[in-house]
Amino acid sequence: MRPISKKRKLVEQQERLHLAKRNFKRRFHTENIPWLRRIMRFLIRLFFVQAIGKKNAENLKLEKIQFSFPNLPEAFDNTRILLITDLHLDNTKDSEERLMKIVKNIDFDYCFLGGDYTNRWQENETAHISLTKITKELLKKSRVFGVLGNNDKYQIARTLARAGAEMLINEGLLIERNNDKIYLAGIDDCCEYYALADTKLANQNAEKNSFKIMLAHAPDKYREAENQGYDLYLTGHTHGGQICLPFGIAVITGTTVPRTMVKGKWNYHAMQGYTSRGAGTTNIKARYFCPPEITLITLRKTTAN
Ligand SMILES: [Fe+2]
Structure with a gap:
């Protein structure tokens, strides 16, 4: 894992100042605006849907998907990747238990952690203890790789690395299987x-x-x-909208990418991608028409005609 960069150190030391200096587009994000959170909570209470949203947020699902590639090295055919992102451990009660209940009953070859392990302003010791426990459980099944999200301080990466996860912070490595290799960047x-x-x-x-x-x-x-020739892009952050209208139509996406990339499978030219709805919640502890997920991804090799 790379040591913390000077820029990240400075941002972490001057959180609110850093936020104030951002241009309007970057500053205007639901996670950066405390009063917006209060308004959202008030509206949910007003319409008596708080309990439903909370129950939805606790209904963690395992999504199973498959990607096919003609250029996937032979030894990686049928590789299973477990993608876990946006846990926000300190925002949803019993999230560690719910996650572990699913993980114990599935097999996978690699586990990818997509960041946003806690909430930026609420990071606490309990979340670090919980993350260590989760990582150690995951390591019983496979190697664990991780990246940091917009809510994560560098200390989170240190905690995960200490527990045994391989943190990729603007770096990549070759994963070998038999005599084949794939490149994983984070x-x-x-x-x-x-x-x-x-x-x-x-x-x-x-x-x-x-x-x-x-x-x-x-x-x-x-x-x-x-542009750099990646074949697969695995990600989260959007929470799939988290607060959605019927049929999963997101009200706020928290990103500038096209709506087709806000959740699920997508393509961009030759590259395939998947955006997870995430396992936790941000801002408010509720979800509507957008269940939380962890994702079991199977890579298949297609034979070229
Ligand atoms: Fe998140």
Whole structure:
């Protein structure tokens, strides 16, 4: 894991000052505006739907999806990746137990952690203890790789690394299986708060023509990843909207990417992608028409005709 950069250190020391200096577009994010949270809570109470939203937020689901690639190395055919993102552990009660209940009953080859482990302004010791426990449980099943999100201080990366996770902060590594290799890159927060993602740096150890996966907290770097020849982009951050209208139509997406990339599978030219709805909640402890998820992704090799 890279040591903390000077810029990240400065941002973490001057959180609110940093936020005040951001341009309006970056500053205007639901996670950065405390009064917006209060309004949302008030509206939910007003319409007596608080209990429903809370119950929805606790209904963690396992989504199973599959991606096919003609260039996937033979040894990685049928590889299963468990993607866990946006846990926001200190925002939803018993989230560790719910997660572990699902994890214990499934098998996977690698686990990817997509960031937003806690809430930025509420980071506490309990969340660090919980993260250590979760990581150690996951490590009983597979290697664990992680990135940081816009809500994560660097201390979270240290906690995860100490527990045994391989943290990728603007860096990448080769994963080997039999005689085949794939390249996995992870980037720092890409958009709304720290904005310290460096895809070039993350790509510098990639081998030419290798199969490449980008793990990023948010989908915003999809263009850069595609330009650098990534085959798969795995991400979260949007929470799928979290507060949605019927049929899952998001009211606020928290990102500038097209709505087709806000949740689920998507494509950008030759690159395929998946945006998880996330496992937790942000701002308010409720979800509507947008259940929380962790995702079991199977990689398949297609035979070229
Ligand atoms: Fe999040």
